[in-house]
Amino acid sequence: MLRLTLAQMRRSLPRLVAAGLAILLGSAFLTATLTAGDAITRGGYDAITASYGSADLVVAADEVTLADALEVARDTPGVTAADPLVLGWASFTSGRRSVSQAVLAQPSAPSLASLEVVDGRAPTSSDEVALPPSTAERLGVGVGDTVRATWVVWSDEATAVPTDEAAATSDEGAVATPAAEPAPTQPVATESTADVAVVGLVDDPRGAWSQYGGAGSATVDAVVLWSGRSGLDESGGTVLVEVGEAADVEAVRTAISEDLAGGGEVLTRDEAAIAAVEHFGGGNVIVMLVLGFAAVALLVAGLVIANTFQVIVAQRTRMLALLRCVGARRGQLRASVLLEAGILGLASGTAGVLVGLGLSQAALSVLARTQDGVPLPTTVHPTLTNVVLPVVVGTLVTVGAALVPARAATRVSPVAALRPADDPSVRARPGRVRLAFSLLLTLGGVAALLGGVAMGRAGYAVDAMLPLAVAVLGGATSFVGLLVGAPLWIPAVVSAVGRPVAAISTTARLAAANTVRNPRRTSATSTALVIGVTLVMMMSTGAVSAQASLAREMDERAPVDLVATRIDGAAFTTDVREDVAALDGVAAVVPARSGLVEGASAMVEVLVVGPEQTHVVRDAVAADALASGRSVVPRWWADDATQVEATGGRTARIDVLTRATDGALLTTQAADDLALDEQETALLVLLDPGADAMGVMQDVQDAVGSDAVQVASAAAERQSDERFIDVVLAVVIGLLGVAVLIALIGVANTLSLSVIERRRESATLRAVGLSRRGLRWMLATEGMLIAVVGALIGTVLGLLYGWAGVAAVFGPISDVRLSVPWAHVGAVLVVAVLAGLAASALPARSAARTPPVAALGVD
Template sequence: MFRTALRTVLAHKARLVMTVLAVMLGVAFVSGTLVFTNTISDAYQKSSAKGFDQVDVAIQAESRQDEGDTIAERPKLTQALLDKAAEVPGAGSAIGVVNGFTAIADQDGKLVGNGFQSQGGNYWGTKDPRYPLTVGHAPRGKNEIALDARTAERAGYKVGDTVRLSVDGPVLTPKVTGIFTTDDGNVAAGGSLALFDTATAQQLFHKAGEYDEIDVKAASGTSQIALRNALDEVVPKDVASTTTGKQLADDQATQIASAMSGMKTGLLVFAGIALFVGTFIIANTFTMLVAQRTKELALLRAVGASRRQVTRSVLIEAFVVGAVAAVTGLAAGIGIGAGMRSLMGTLGATVPDGPLVISPGTVATALLVGILITMLAAWLPGRRAAKIPPVAAMSSVHAKATTKSLVLRNTLGALFSAAGIAVVLYATTLDGSDGQAPMGLGAVLLIIGVFILTPLLSRPLIAAAAPVLRIFGVSGKLARQNSVRNPRRTAATASALMIGLTLITGMTVMAGSLQTSIDKMASSAIKADYVVSMANGNYLSTDVDKKLSATDGVTATSPLRNAPSRIDGETEYLTGVNGRSINDLTDLTVQDGAFKVGGTQVVVDDETAASHHWTAGSRFTASFEDGKKQRLTVTGVYQSTEMMRGIMLDNATLTPHLTDPSDMQVMVKTSAGASGPVKDRLEKALGDNPAIKVQDKKDISNDIAQMFTLMLNMLYGLLAMAVIVAVLGVINTLAMSVFERSQEIGMLRAIGLDRKGIKRMVRLESLVISLFGGVLGIGLGVFFGWAAGELLGTKMATYELVLPWGRMALFLLLAAAVGVLAALWPARRAARLNMLTAIKSE
């Protein structure tokens, strides 16, 4: 039986090529994902580990919880503590670390790095072991900096050049005095690092006389554990904690692995979708192969082979096909992993250097997935063939599906579909993340249910196309009959395409609805023409508001100044605004009282008011950052939006209580409204600062939507894999169907149907099956898009369903194009059959 199975595989090489391709694509995606994520993760972990070479023990400030009406002050790591740490027995040296956001402009004035990874820090003394200088000398004074070598190369700077940079708003123009190398993970990932001398860094980052961290290097012969134990004796427990360099490296490695885990999971989900779609093709292929060899298998039964041996022979074929597909898929996956890493470089995302990681786990997973998927998909057709009585099979009277089996299948499909719809509808009633798991479960149940019901659905839906097919005469009529002749085969072929289009349509519905919601969010609560903020979301210097207020054409400004406070024993954040101009800059719906801010009068959003049981006229006591208290009066309650919420009070009241005032953003209204020249004037007033964004409402909307658009385009690319597998399935089914119907096609040729008619028949059959899958996919996609939107609407008040009719029509055309393209080779093959040879074939 083993030799028979191998000979069968070799005898039907052409028929199994598409199956091999389907499995290979799925395996390639899985193994490529594992190679890519393992390579990136390994490179970052090794890079981050190098960054801790100069740290044996790190001293870090302890976080404190707010208590009562007192806001906890963050403990400070002072020079005195650093000096004490340096004198501990076993300590070789101690370095005080200061860091913060520093935006660097290149020669064209554009921001280097991506904002969040643009960092600044301090260079320790004249020779910092963390940052070996390759050119020049250490920075001294506020007009000198050192740049990392990668940033200097990308931005085109060398020693002696003047650099434009910003820390919290104002533009600084220091001179580059040194270029250094670093293993910093942010720099390796495409960010930038600028170093000042310690005093300048402390001043710029508002940390005068203190450090963010103290790194201690052990003396020769002292272990990290011994040094940490010694430091624990002198470091106050309520001020700071100590951590070994090894632990820091391990923690960062864990964080990197965790961050990569999300990406890996996402990519593997789409690999799973491709494999899931491929499973239909494999099952369809083996069903047809077994059906075409019914007499052959019956003969084996007649000469003594048992049912188990027949099933085993089919599984051996599947094993061989799966093994070949898994090996080629693994090889292709390694290439995909390397290509994805190179692609990241071309997209501007720098990855640390490191070898391509092909772990034993990746190899085992690829082989296991390829072989198991193929064998599982082939098991049912093999079992079904083994159950056919030999005499019936040799007489070509093998039973078709009985009424009982059809009723059972349709009942099962209806139950799954009903359960799926019920669970999805239940999920839409839940709040946000609570509904995600039920939504996923309901989607899976519904897709399985529709797949089971697809043979039943195929007849009425394909029958609906009959009037159009009549236009093509005999070819159209035959195409319709061929499509419904074997509903299970048609269903399996259409389902592969259905799944891909379901996901694509669902995401497109959500994306269109989100874009509309984001546009509403950006414009509904703001009357300001522009909103000014830092590129990385950090705080702005208060000088920014002063410069904007003094700019020609600016009629009103209001900085939004955030500060913690204690109210009724809870931490609440206050938002300081310009009480005189805030009404001209916002358009908030007032639910109670009046929108009036000034002195001790404040306005509160509806959610905060409800949590404290406040109404217009309520009074409460707020404890500020400096420990002082003030009695405040609620003049109005407004409806919160995604852009505006919280307790608003006048900056004149809030600012005196802040030790280091800074703004989240500044809202600006101009006499000329939003326009290109006005925007240029505002940017010029701020010194064309690379760290500051000046955005109108459309810019804000595009900025928020950019992430969704990027994700959507990535998902489209990933789902294209599933569509490609579906196309292979249609080609495979048609090619094998043509082979199966050789005698019939020969007879049609003999009675007068020409080659063009045969080609047209096969093409129309493919078109009908593809459009059937497309209609099901788009219908399910719209339902899932609506349901996911209902879930998202609980977190986004402006969300509303928008159906992208144009895109859905495009997807239907895509399904039609898939049908036409998939039929090219099978139709040509059918038309070239020799009619006499075909009539004689069995």
């Protein structure tokens, strides 16, 4: 039987090429998806933990000081390097130019560095500094020059802040009354300066400090001094650890954890990334997105392969019947078909893995050259799962797809099968069993999909991944149910769309009639494109909606595009405000009060926003709350309280709305109740849509360069994150191109079967006067009609599944914004028409070139 199977495959090689190509592309699609998922996950983790360099372990000192955690890490066997992650600020002056710059402590090991020395060397003493190239250019200095560093030291001696009662009491004739509690005090800021040498230029290759416009580098002692601390024993922080190659990372991690005795948390870099994502709620979004995409890809690849191979086996039904006539048993034929499917699936799946890895490597190489600074790996690192799974899936799905056609072919009577079968009956309709099974899968799947979305939006789940798992399972089940019932409803849709087309010409009327003559053939032809278009529109809709949801989440985290803050407590001059407002890309600038407010658990930085200044706040919810008299504070600072007791210049109780923000926005009334300094020490800047956030930040630094000012741009950080998202979408779009190609092959295959089945019909039309051109246009119209219907159905399904997927993934994090990618919808419809036309070209050419006499013969 093996020799017979191989001989049949050799004779049917042209016919098997299309099926093998579809399996190859399906396996390549799955391989590329899994590989891209790994690259996206790795890139996402690297982006989140870019400030940690390549550290093996990250120690968060919670209940112990940073100095104690650093000592424990350095004394642990197997640790080759351990350094604190300390960021400070200093103002650097050269001549009349001055820039306030974030400065990072230089680690002792290169693997712990997030900055890269691009010129000169790293600082080794406290009177040396390495600056970002942009800062050095603005100061007009280079390696070897000297700049003056200025920083603020907050003294321990504090001055009393008079209370309202004290201010209202005159010195003469006042009646002395005992104070209930000491008057609030505020520390005094003192400027210090020193000359430092510029010994190098440092770049931020992975955008770890993009919100500050990059960072400089100095020794730990210098950064601690410039940050105003007395030493590392003053507070907690983060320690980065490098583990030697001979040591076991887990053993070192356990040893550090035991020595800290619960005073700190020891994490790997990936665990730190997951913790950072989960800090904002909703579980690990990156892993959820990748797993959801891989699950959908697995389903779609399986459905396309199954549909394509069913067509190929159906084309060989008469040959199988002929083998029955010459003595082959049903079991032998069934085994032959399954063996052929297994060989085809194994060979094509293996080739697909190689093609998928090649495409992934090519994509990464292109992105590495065109997307500088995006943290994606430059080479493919195939895993056992990425290599084996596509081959196994391709083989099993191909064999599984051959089961039903093989069983149907062997059960047909040889005599009946050998009769001409190219006259399908209009009355041939799917049965009730198919209808019941389709309804069961569709309704049950929709219920599970909606349940997963509801769980995600309500945040109710045993595990953060559960809503996604339920939604993906429900979506897949409902989609399979729709495909199972496709012969029941797709012909009706095709018939409805075909009525206006039939009025165009006689050829168009014949094409419209042909689309509904065989419901199973029509549904099989359209289903191939439905699958591809559904995937395309689902991912496009999901991407657009995800971008909107992520943008809203970023707006909630950092509601002001750019904040410039004076660190000496003085107010900005009117000239500086006007200079900043005049910059390109700046839409609005408002001065604001700033300070620190203490709550029940910790201190929080606050900005004061008046009711007439809320237009600079991007978060609409926060802006409405401020306008109505409620302050906006971080959820980690006040939980879900509506009122909190806080202390600034004095203690007061204020109305609040908690949001997932990093800092607090206070109303003017709340700031007055807390007796905050009335100096307007901050500038809140709103950027124009589409403005270059990084460029605007540098321009603002230049405009305020003569002042000791810290400039932080949430818009620059958002721009860096969106650039990574755009690269991820580029990878996804590349994968979707493969899906469309698979769907096009499916359309071509089923149209080819349609031509074979209707050879006698086509010959009859030719015999009664239909020209070759007319026959070609009839088949082309039929192909385009079915393709357009498939595209329309796929677009609707893709929109629904895309919205549901985004709601399940982002529901626990923030309010979901559902969007329609209209440009993609239009492009898909155009491509569908062209795909139907292209898919019908070869079958139409074959039908037109067959002589009527030859086609009318019975073979």
